[in-house]
Every structure is written in structure tokens, then in C-alpha cells.
Amino acid sequence: xxxxxGSSHIGSIFSVADILSVLYGRVLHVDPTEPKANSRDxxxxxxxxxxxxxYAALGECGFFKLEILKSHDQDGSLLSGHVSHxxxxxxxxxxGSLGHGLSIGAxxxxxxxxxxxxxxxxxxxxxxxxxxxxxxxxxxFASHHRLSNLVAIVDYNKIQxxxxxxxxxxxxxxxxxxxxxxxxxxxxxxxxxxxxLGVCRELPFSQNKPNCIxxxxxxxxxxxxxxxxxxxxxxxxxxxxxxxxxxxxMGGLNEx
Amino acid sequence: xxxxxVATLSSLAEEDERIILITxxxxxxxxxxxAKRFPRQFINAGVAEQNMTGLATGxxxxxRVVFTYSIAxxxxxxxxxxxxxxxxxxxxxxxxxxVGGGFSYGSLGISHHATEDLSIMRAxxxxxxxxxxxxxxxxxxxxxxxxxxxxGYLRLDRSSEDSSLVGNHPFEIGxxxxxxxxxxxxxxxxxxxxxEVLHAASQLAxxxxxxxxxSMHTLSPLDIPSIISAARETGGIVTVxxxxxxxxxxxxxxxxxxxxxxxxxxxxxxxxxxxxxxxxGSQNYLRRQYNxxxxxxxxxxxxxCGVQYLxx
Numbered sequence: 001x002x003x004x005x006g007s008s009h010i011g012s013i014f015s016v017a018d019i020l021s022v023l024y025g026r027v028l029h030v031d032p033t034e035p036k037a038n039s040r041d042x043x044x045x046x047x048x049x050x051x052x053x054x055y056a057a058l059g060e061c062g063f064f065k066l067e068i069l070k071s072h073d074q075d076g077s078l079l080s081g082h083v084s085h086x087x088x089x090x091x092x093x094x095x096g097s098l099g100h101g102l103s104i105g106a107x108x109x110x111x112x113x114x115x116x117x118x119x120x121x122x123x124x125x126x127x128x129x130x131x132x133x134x135x136x137x138x139x140x141f142a143s144h145h146r147l148s149n150l151v152a153i154v155d156y157n158k159i160q161x162x163x164x165x166x167x168x169x170x171x172x173x174x175x176x177x178x179x180x181x182x183x184x185x186x187x188x189x190x191x192x193x194x195x196x197l198g199v200c201r202e203l204p205f206s207q208n209k210p211n212c213i214x215x216x217x218x219x220x221x222x223x224x225x226x227x228x229x230x231x232x233x234x235x236x237x238x239x240x241x242x243x244x245x246x247x248x249x250m251g252g253l254n255e256x
Numbered sequence: 257x258x259x260x261x262v263a264t265l266s267s268l269a270e271e272d273e274r275i276i277l278i279t280x281x282x283x284x285x286x287x288x289x290x291a292k293r294f295p296r297q298f299i300n301a302g303v304a305e306q307n308m309t310g311l312a313t314g315x316x317x318x319x320r321v322v323f324t325y326s327i328a329x330x331x332x333x334x335x336x337x338x339x340x341x342x343x344x345x346x347x348x349x350x351x352x353x354x355v356g357g358g359f360s361y362g363s364l365g366i367s368h369h370a371t372e373d374l375s376i377m378r379a380x381x382x383x384x385x386x387x388x389x390x391x392x393x394x395x396x397x398x399x400x401x402x403x404x405x406x407x408g409y410l411r412l413d414r415s416s417e418d419s420s421l422v423g424n425h426p427f428e429i430g431x432x433x434x435x436x437x438x439x440x441x442x443x444x445x446x447x448x449x450x451x452e453v454l455h456a457a458s459q460l461a462x463x464x465x466x467x468x469x470x471s472m473h474t475l476s477p478l479d480i481p482s483i484i485s486a487a488r489e490t491g492g493i494v495t496v497x498x499x500x501x502x503x504x505x506x507x508x509x510x511x512x513x514x515x516x517x518x519x520x521x522x523x524x525x526x527x528x529x530x531x532x533x534x535x536x537g538s539q540n541y542l543r544r545q546y547n548x549x550x551x552x553x554x555x556x557x558x559x560x561c562g563v564q565y566l567x568x
Contacts, residue, residue, distance in 0.1 A: 085346070092317070097341055103307045104342060107314020114296060115318075134338075137307035 001072045002052045009049040011220035011232035015157040016050050016124060019215055022196040023122060024057040032062040035089040041119050042108050044093045046101020047126035047155060051083030054091065063090035099132025101125065102152060106142045109150035122151045128160035131169050142210040143182025150210040151203060155190060157219040159230055175214055183212040190215025223248050257412040257448060258355045260391035262286055264398040265323060269294050274319060275402065278312055280305045280326035305330050309338035316348035321402055327356040328368040332377060343407045344382040351401045357387060357413035357447055358498030359542040366532045375503035377409045378476045384429060385476040387411040389450035390418050393473050396427030404429060413498065414539055415448025430474045432482040438466030440561060442486035445496040446472050446505045452543065453496050455550035465561050475505060480512050487513055492522035494557055498548060501527035522560045526553060
């Protein structure tokens with residue numbers, strides 16, 4: 001998918017793939033036959049550059065035919081490198097510029113609470129986008145208004161665009177920041193499916209606080225030479241690299 | 257204009273609980289009554305315009321009709337990308353309101369001079385851009401924006417003239433109101449500066465120059481037929497806006513005329529040519545300072561008409 005279009009961000013997609021898989025497979029109340037059902041859980045991928053992961057999950061869930069995925073990033077395709085809702089059933093919100101998703105999710109959650117609805121709003125953020133002031137504006141707003149139906153999941157792979165988060169703008173103590181802003185926080189291994197599912201089953205963590213799940217992840221997870229590497233934020237695997245990556249991924253699947 | 261907007265929105269909110277007003281922590285006393293009467297339809301988002309605008313998008317995606325409110329450039333330029341990517345791309349009924357268009361807050365300095373917003377907002381896709389000329393148009397525009405699906409920008413300024421008394425066209429988004437008729441030239445105006453234009457027009461009438469005056473309250477979508485008729489039927493065109501001459505009303509009208517192949521007898525953009533104003537003062541003072549007031553408009557037109565008469 002990402003390979004044929006050459007858009008990559010493959011490291012960012014692999015770091016969030018387990019989270020997306022558990023959310024779409026086991027957690028989110030969404031129905032491909034009725035993608036706009038009022039009672040559905042809302043999902044926003046705020047780190048829009050991992051859009052291919054959402055498209056793949058939606059395709060697997062039956063929101064559209066899997067063949068469509070082959071058009072990702074190609075000339076004339078609706079499946080843009082950064083996630084877009086236009087013409088793609090199941091995508092709630094288009095993102096791509098960082099720091100937008102949590103505000104939109106907060107608006108949806110505010111509406112849901114006011115309406116007395118029981119659905120939840122999930123927003124997946126990157127760690128890098130926690131540099132954005134607008135993300136913290138939304139964090140302030142959500143706790144002030146006690147949006148307990150809002151769930152922020154941070155894909156904390158600790159590598160952003162040019163370097164590690166630690167060397168760019170250190171986020172630590174990260175969990176403390178969220179909790180001191182009034183959120184109920186849990187930390188998990190973002191590749192351990194049982195942990196992801198377990199923590200989601202505990203939602204809401206509190207009756208009057210928004211929920212934050214800090215998912216510790218590995219950028220490029222699943223392909224040894226991509227793991228923890230800034231390079232694979234951008235690079236597209238070609239030739240032997242592609243074959244080696246596929247061998248490792250298929251091996252991982254067989255073991256799993 | 258601002259009070260007319262708030263009063264209109266209050267009466268609409270009473271009947272339509274989808275309507276939500278979000279302020280970026282501004283509107284002292286002005287919004288108190290709305291907040292008290294409609295606590296479930298009012299949010300103070302704090303001094304956080306980016307979140308305010310994203311929030312508005314989320315609410316609108318859930319079926320609300322949202323108005324975001326702040327002054328000068330805060331509800332527009334500060335959160336421009338949220339307006340573009342979130343509001344406009346998702347085509348939601350979010351209406352961005354700026355009180356303090358042009359030099360409304362002239363004494364507060366350049367941070368509070370909204371003098372490029374019309375040009376910038378006009379460039380955004382899926383956005384209806386309205387600069388009412390008077391209290392009545394502000395009321396009508398507010399009603400129209402609630403009813404119209406999709407995003408809007410409502411630029412209000414401190415002018416308090418009521419041009420509903422002149423001209424007989426009803427308010428319709430995308431249709432200019434002809435507020436006076438004449439054949440010597442057409443003055444096309446956006447926003448509250450229309451009050452100055454009307455005073456200029458009566459000065460000109462005393463000199464025997466009779467302008468057609470259009471209130472082009474909607475900059476996007478633009479009323480192209482009215483512009484083309486004006487170029488065909490009157491001697492020349494002058495645009496007036498309390499905004500930079502770069503890419504605003506004047507630019508928009510010029511683009512349409514050039515592409516239509518209909519050349520007016522003369523063409524001139526009255527607007528801010530100075531860039532930033534580091535001088536401060538009241539709205540009226542700054543209008544005089546930058547040749548946007550009634551006398552300057554009348555003098556510019558006299559000069560243009562004189563040139564035209566010499567040519568013919």
C-alpha cells in the first residue's frame with residue numbers, strides 16, 4: 001500500500017498498527033453496514049500521516065473493498081497519504097496537520113455528553129504532535145468540561161520527525177503532565193494486544209475526567225531494521241529491503 | 257453591528273437548540289445575556305482560538321450550528337489552519353465571527369487592526385464570506401448563515417449606520433444590494449464603510465456626479481452579474497473596503513472584470529495601501545488618515561470622473 005505510492009511514514013504506521021488493530025477489531029462500536037449510525041463510537045486519527053493504517057483497518061472491517069487499498073497514494077486516488085474522509089466510509093475526520101484532532105474530538109465528546117449519548121470518542125495522537133500548543137489547549141478544555149467520554153491514546157514511540165522526542169522537546173514527565181492537566185492516565189505496552197484490550201475495557205477510568213492512554217511503542221515495529229529508526233519516518237522499502245521486511249512481517253504473523 | 261448580531265443570534269437560539277456560540281474569552285457584557293439565557297448553548301473556550309475552532313468543527317459534525325466569536329484577527333488568522341482544514345474541508349456549519357473589522361479597534365494598535373482578513377478568508381474554499389454594511393445587513397446575514405449549510409465568515413465592524421433605509425433589495429447571500437442608482441460610475445463597497453460611501457455619494461450628487469452604489473456584502477461567492485452590469489451600464493468602477501487593496505473586494509472585482517473582457521471606463525480600488533498602520537486612533541481618524549473617509553472617497557471619484565470626461 002504505502003510502498004507502491006512511495007509515501008512511506010511506514011515507521012509511524014507500524015508503531016500504531018497494534019493499537020488500530022485492537023481498537024477496530026475488539027473495542028470500537030462501529031458498523032460497516034451503517035457507518036454513520038448515531039450510536040457509533042467516533043474515531044479520529046490525529047496523527048494523519050499513519051492514515052494507511054486506518055484505511056487498512058477499515059478495509060479489513062468491511063467498510064469498503066480491500067482492492068481499493070491498492071490505490072493508496074496513486075494518481076487520482078481518494079486514499080491520500082494523510083487520512084481523508086472524503087468518499088471513504090468510516091473515516092470521521094481528515095487530518096494531516098498535527099494538533100487538530102484532539103480539539104475536534106473534544107467538540108464531538110462535548111456534544112455527546114450534552115446529548116446524554118453513550119458513545120465514546122477515541123483520538124489517537126503522535127508524541128510529536130504533543131509539541132503543538134493546540135493539543136494542550138484541547139487537553140485543558142477536555143478536563144475543564146469533564147469529558148469522560150473522550151479517550152486520547154498517545155502513540156509514544158519516542159521518535160519524531162528529525163530525532164528522538166527527548167532530543168527535540170522532551171515530553172517527560174509525560175504521564176504526569178496529562179494527569180496534572182486533569183486527565184485519568186494509564187500507561188501500557190502499545191504492542192501487547194491483551195494490555196490494549198484490557199485498558200480499553202476499564203474505560204472510563206473515572207466518572208468525571210477525560211481518559212489518556214500512553215501507549216509505549218516502537219517506531220517501525222515488526223521489521224528489525226526499521227525499528228527505532230528516524231530514517232523510516234520517510235523511507236520507502238524497495239527491492240531487497242521490501243522482501244526482507246515482508247519476510248519478517250509474515251514470520252511475525254505466523255508466530256502470533 | 258455587533259449588538260445586532262448578538263440580538264439576532266439570541267432570538268434564533270431560543271427557537272433552535274442546535275445553535276451554539278463559542279467565544280475566545282471576549283465579549284465582556286456583550287455576551288452576558290446570551291450566556292445567562294442559553295447556558296447549554298454557550299461556551300467560553302478561553303484564550304485558545306485554535307481549540308475553539310477545532311471544537312466548533314467537532315460540534316458541527318454532531319449536528320450543531322456553531323458560531324465562533326472573537327475580535328479582530330483572533331478568530332481568523334490565529335486559527336487559520338483550523339478554519340481551512342477542519343471547518344472548510346469538512347464543510348460544516350461553523351460560522352466564524354470577527355467583531356472589529358478594519359480599524360474598529362484603531363486605537364489598540366496593529367494587533368487589533370483587521371485589515372487583511374477579507375483577502376485571506378476570500379481565498380478559502382467552501383467558505384461564505386460576508387461583511388455586512390449596517391446593523392440590518394448584520395441581522396439578515398446572521399439569519400442566512402444559520403440557514404445555510406456549510407461554513408461562513410461574518411466580519412462585523414463598529415459602524416452603526418443603518419443602510420436598510422436605502423435600497424429596496426432583500427438580503428440574499430451572494431447578491432449585491434443596490435443602495436442607490438446612477439449612471440456616471442458604480443461604487444462597490446463591502447462592510448460598514450458603506451456609510452462613508454453614501455455620504456460621499458450625496459456630496460457627489462451636488463456636483464452633478466451620480467454614482468450607482470452597491471453593497472457587496474458577500475465577497476464569496478461574489479455577485480459577478482452585478483459587477484458586469486455595473487461595468488456595462490455605468491462609466492467606471494470604484495471599490496471601497498476597509499481592508500488592504502491586495503486581494504480583497506477590489507482584487508476580486510478586478511479579476512472578474514478582466515476575465516469577462518468588459519473594461520469599465522475607469523477602475524480604482526479604495527482601501528488600505530499603507531500596509532501596517534503604526535499610527536493609532538479612532539476608526540474615523542484612521543479612515544481619514546488613509547483616505548478611506550467620505551471626503552477622500554468623493555475627491556477620488558471627482559478626479560476619476562474628471563479624467564474620464566477629458567478623454568471622451
